[in-house]
Amino acid sequence: MKSYWAVVLCVLSTSLAIEQILVVGDSISSGHGMILEDSWPVQLERHAQQHNWEMTVINTSVSGYTTLDGIQVLTDALQQHQPTWTVIALGGNDGLMGLPIETIYTNLVTMIDIAQSYQQQIVLVAMTLPPNWGARYIEQFEGIYHNLSLEYPSIKLVKFSIDEFINLMQEDGIHPSTAAQSMIMTRIYDAITKPQQGPE
Numbered sequence: 291m292k293s294y295w296a297v298v299l300c301v302l303s304t305s306l307a308i309e310q311i312l313v314v315g316d317s318i319s320s321g322h323g324m325i326l327e328d329s330w331p332v333q334l335e336r337h338a339q340q341h342n343w344e345m346t347v348i349n350t351s352v353s354g355y356t357t358l359d360g361i362q363v364l365t366d367a368l369q370q371h372q373p374t375w376t377v378i379a380l381g382g383n384d385g386l387m388g389l390p391i392e393t394i395y396t397n398l399v400t401m402i403d404i405a406q407s408y409q410q411q412i413v414l415v416a417m418t419l420p421p422n423w424g425a426r427y428i429e430q431f432e433g434i435y436h437n438l439s440l441e442y443p444s445i446k447l448v449k450f451s452i453d454e455f456i457n458l459m460q461e462d463g464i465h466p467s468t469a470a471q472s473m474i475m476t477r478i479y480d481a482i483t484k485p486q487q488g489p490e
Contacts, residue, residue, distance in 0.1 A: 308344045314360045315351035315379035330475040356383045357397030368408045376405045379415035391430045416449040446481040
């Protein structure tokens with residue numbers, strides 16, 4: 291009987307040691323235009339396990355999600371999965387809709403505050419917009435993520451320049467291709483595993 295309980299406790303301790311990372315995003319994180327196994331969240335889990343990190347990615351991303359959708363799903367996801375990390379990769383659809391900068395900023399602040407209330411470590415993925423959205427709006431939009439990284443110094447900010455994706459986009463010119471997924475995954479993996487460098 292003692293050996294039985296020893297095995298049970300061993301199994302429980304092993305399962306509890308497996309970290310969970312929550313991803314809240316849109317089509318860029320949901321594998322739009324590719325098989326799911328090629329998407330960066332699936333690659334992130336696979337890459338971590340290949341490096342002896344027992345980790346599971348809980349991906350709640352849905353094509354078309356905005357920051358408001360993120361607010362609506364975040365609390366339930368945190369309560370259900372109790373992850374260690376939350377990756378927030380939203381705002382792109384808000385920008386494509388031309389929503390006010392203040393609205394996008396406020397919604398992301400709400401998401402960050404919710405995540406922090408659950409003692410989450412947070413990765414914020416900075417979104418960008420196609421050049422034809424206008425230089426002034428794009429500058430203000432990209433400033434959202436920079437300003438959030440200053441307001442919340444503990445956040446890991448992951449940024450990409452539009453130039454990095456010039457030859458790595460799908461035909462729609464909005465979504466990164468399959469070839470871009472490993473770059474996205476590596477940048478986010480590094481943000482999670484490497485020491486904080488401070489806001490940029």
